[in-house]
Amino acid sequence: MKFFTTVSLEKACEDIMIRNKIILKNEKIKLENSVGRILAEDIISSVNIPSFDRSVVDGYAVDVRDTFGASESVPVPLFLSGEILMGEHTKLSIGRGNCVYVPTGGMLPAGADGVVMIEDCEKLDSEILISRGISNFSNMVLTGDEIKFGEKILNAGEKITPYHIGVLASIGQEYVSVIEKIKFAIISTGDEIIPLGTPLNIGEVYDINTYTLSSLIEDAKGEVVIRSLVGDKMNLLHESLESALEAAHVVLISGGSSVGVKDFTEKAIESIGGEIFLHGIAVKPGKPTIGAICNGKFIFGLPGHPQSAINIFRCLVEPSILKKNKKSIIAKLGENLYGDPGKVCFINVKIVDEGGEKIVYPIFGKSSMVRPLLESCGYIAIPDFIEGYYAGEMVEVVLHG
Structure with missing residues (x-):
């Protein structure tokens, strides 16, 4: 019987990182799916925000010179020459001595350089009595005050947070270019393993590791692209492994990593030309772990026991492949x-x-x-x-x- 030689956990992690040549491509995804993803390109604004001079209060757009000296005891009368509706692209303009009503967020008429709050005004027929003077650009924002056309918003390599989403939406960024996630395939092996939703017979167990490992991968910002159950047959494992390597950067094989009669993982890896650089780690639980590489992609043979498989994933795969920091x-x-x-x-x-x-x-x-x-x-x-x-x-x- 063939026995494996263990190495330290530190040495196992080093051996993986030395061989890690995974190249991740860029992909374009919808903005609503981008939280937590890493930007592949700088984000440059293609618009001004705001894209027009805008009021930040309900009130009256004025030439601020007309408000100088206004007070409650001596209000300044201005002629009301129009009203702007919310969302309207107005063609109104104002001159000295008149004003235009504008709602919060509404577009300002040409010639306006300030907005008097409605609380400081009184309507009297066709006139508006202004009871407080304002300074230039009071209660308004100018075109491009927040974000200017051509301005860099985010840098390539930054992680997109929920707080970035609103800003990107404001500039109309429907799609973003991000670095693809590391893709995983999970192969659970064993004649006794059955899928969820199937009646459980004596001698059978439900597939635990596929679901647990999938959750751990997704929590660490990886992506599971293949999940498969394979019986204890060499030819089936060989076929599943070939398919998995076509779709994923990393393949996790749960079960069959030891040296028993039906432990085919090592043979299956060798049958597809994989190089086994690790078989046995000085950890407990999880000693009979396999590490291999094939055409630049990793294959890990994990023990079939759930706690052992989880342990190897979190102490070996997470830090070496996914670079997840522990809390x-x-x-x-x-x-x-x-x-x-x-x-x-x-x-x-x-x-x-x-x-x-x-x-x-x-x-x-x-x-x-x-x-x-x-x-x-x-x-x-x-x-x-x-x-x-x-x-x-x-x-x-x-x-x-």
């Missing part, structure tokens, strides 16, 4: 926690508030169990060079999500 907190350990010297041990934990202090407790369970995933809020990684932590020590908890 963590420091908290006090509530009981002794034992590691396994020579391996990095990952232990799911929960955090309990005890008298206003956050206390961390481990949630133990075999790597095939899913209940610990429900109860935990994160995990602790015990380094490979220590035996564990004592109760009362402050430890780093990496949070899920």
